[in-house]
Amino acid sequence: MNPSFLAQDTIAALATPPGEGAIGVIRLSGPDSIALASSFLELSPVPRQAKLAVFRQNGRRIDQVVATVYRGPASFTGEDMVEISCHGGTSVLRQVMGALVRAGVRSAERGEFSQRAFLNGKMDLLQAEAVADLISARTAGSGRAALSNLEGKLSGEVRAVRNALVEAAASLEVALDHSDDPTVGTALTFKEIGSRIEVQGQKIGRLLASYESGRLLKEGVKIAIAGRPNAGKSSLLNSLLSSDRAIVSPHPGTTRDTLEEGFDLLGIPAVLIDTAGLRAHTQDPVEEIGMERTRRAILESDMAVVVMDSASEISGDDERIAGLMNGKKAVVALNKGDLPAKTDLPRVRKLFPDRPLVSVSALKGEGMEELLQALRGQVQGIHGIEDPEGSEAVVTSLRHRDCLARAKESLDKAGDVIRQGGAEELAALEIREALESLGELTGESAEADILDKIFSGFCIGK
Numbered sequence: 001m002n003p004s005f006l007a008q009d010t011i012a013a014l015a016t017p018p019g020e021g022a023i024g025v026i027r028l029s030g031p032d033s034i035a036l037a038s039s040f041l042e043l044s045p046v047p048r049q050a051k052l053a054v055f056r057q058n059g060r061r062i063d064q065v066v067a068t069v070y071r072g073p074a075s076f077t078g079e080d081m082v083e084i085s086c087h088g089g090t091s092v093l094r095q096v097m098g099a100l101v102r103a104g105v106r107s108a109e110r111g112e113f114s115q116r117a118f119l120n121g122k123m124d125l126l127q128a129e130a131v132a133d134l135i136s137a138r139t140a141g142s143g144r145a146a147l148s149n150l151e152g153k154l155s156g157e158v159r160a161v162r163n164a165l166v167e168a169a170a171s172l173e174v175a176l177d178h179s180d181d182p183t184v185g186t187a188l189t190f191k192e193i194g195s196r197i198e199v200q201g202q203k204i205g206r207l208l209a210s211y212e213s214g215r216l217l218k219e220g221v222k223i224a225i226a227g228r229p230n231a232g233k234s235s236l237l238n239s240l241l242s243s244d245r246a247i248v249s250p251h252p253g254t255t256r257d258t259l260e261e262g263f264d265l266l267g268i269p270a271v272l273i274d275t276a277g278l279r280a281h282t283q284d285p286v287e288e289i290g291m292e293r294t295r296r297a298i299l300e301s302d303m304a305v306v307v308m309d310s311a312s313e314i315s316g317d318d319e320r321i322a323g324l325m326n327g328k329k330a331v332v333a334l335n336k337g338d339l340p341a342k343t344d345l346p347r348v349r350k351l352f353p354d355r356p357l358v359s360v361s362a363l364k365g366e367g368m369e370e371l372l373q374a375l376r377g378q379v380q381g382i383h384g385i386e387d388p389e390g391s392e393a394v395v396t397s398l399r400h401r402d403c404l405a406r407a408k409e410s411l412d413k414a415g416d417v418i419r420q421g422g423a424e425e426l427a428a429l430e431i432r433e434a435l436e437s438l439g440e441l442t443g444e445s446a447e448a449d450i451l452d453k454i455f456s457g458f459c460i461g462k
């Protein structure tokens with residue numbers, strides 16, 4: 001981190017989506033932002049007080065705006081900032097941005113406001129990433145998890161672990177430095193250090209376990225819709241999405257390729273995947289490729305909806321599909337419930353033991369609520385996903401998981417050394433390694449290129 005970072009230049013960007021809108025917000029950050037903005041419009045002398053003003057360039061009126069000044073460090077980035085709420089027209093925003101750039105403001109890079117906030121100590125890396133997660137959250141559940149991390153939930157827990165370990169490492173190092181002088185006491189005894197390492201290791205373990213729900217909340221629960229040709233998979237997808245997304249026809253083998261669509265599973269983000277129907281024999285090489293994709297989609301999904309045609313007998317294809325569901329979370333949708341039933345229900349139960357069965361009619365849109373509840377029930381067992389207030393810290397990215405896993409590994413090694421009465425310097429080294437990994441997580445010891453990579457994934461104006 002570069003403490004002399006504080007603001008060589010002043011940046012600006014449109015903070016709202018481009019296109020027409022009631023307002024479009026342009027924000028500036030950096031040492032000259034207030035002086036520069038003042039050359040175009042009259043600002044309130046009082047920070048955080050919105051003021052109605054006219055944005056003028058060379059005496060020409062461009063827009064009537066509302067501007068707010070923030071004095072650093074009491075601002076999002078920690079620098080002086082100005083937020084100008086313009087009318088959200090493409091031409092107005094282009095002219096205002098153009099005028100600022102000609103006056104010496106630089107157009108901000110992706111994530112540059114957040115990066116400045118991070119570099120100025122306004123938030124740590126986990127919080128900055130949570131801002132991006134909150135912006136891209138597609139459902140209430142993922143938004144809640146992101147907000148709680150933005151407010152510092154995850155950072156707080158990681159910091160508490162770090163503090164406990166710093167003390168343990170310091171005690172070990174004092175013991176090392178004075179190993180020939182038994183009169184020098186340390187804050188913690190060897191035994192206390194051992195149990196502290198164990199407790200902190202368990203805490204990291206719990207955070208690691210939250211990755212499953214974190215990933216699902218961020219990326220969406222992948223739900224493959226599988227079944228034999230013509231069972232009504234594409235019809236079911238369309239019915240759940242309330243749109244004609246996939247082609248439906250009476251010809252078996254209509255769907256050739258997998259088709260994915262985002263979906264709100266009663267507050268939890270999901271991705272529905274329509275697949276090509278699976279059958280034992282086909283002469284068509286394209287259909288064969290499609291079926292291979294179906295098998296892969298099932299394998300890679302978090303759960304499946306097996307669609308069966310309840311108006312016909314169970315076939316060998318249905319049995320083979322049941323075999324693919326081994327060890328997979330699944331719900332069986334007995335489709336075409338509007339037609340006379342021909343399926344042998346006890347046999348279906350035997351084929352899919354312990355799996356919820358729901359009778360639906362994709363054609364008529366019946367039974368969808370029950371199907372959603374059954375799918376939601378499959379998600380319920382996942383640690384932390386049902387947490388209504390987002391009160392548990394949730395790890396949401398592979399980066400987080402990797403840092404935590406490395407920290408845990410180092411701590412486990414340190415624990416082993418101490419248990420076996422081994423060398424203090426080895427244990428101290430492993431604890432230092434763990435601290436380094438945790439520092440990478442919060443950004444304190446993250447390399448510049450890692451930071452650049454993270455922030456460049458943000459949107460412009462954030």
Ligand SMILES: Nc1nc2c(ncn2[C@@H]2O[C@H](COP(=O)(O)OP(=O)(O)OP(=O)(O)O)[C@@H](O)[C@H]2O)c(=O)[nH]1
Nearest residue numbers: 229230231232233234235249253254255277362363
């Ligand atoms: N009566 C009735 N017909 C249905 C229902 N669901 C689907 N169908 C009909 O069944 C036929 C096949 O539907 P699709 O949704 O294309 O079936 P699919 O499983 O996607 O088939 P493939 O893509 O070929 O694997 C179409 O003629 C649908 O109109 C239902 O609930 N009731």
Ligand SMILES: [Mg+2]
Nearest residue numbers: 233234254255
């Ligand atoms: Mg289909």
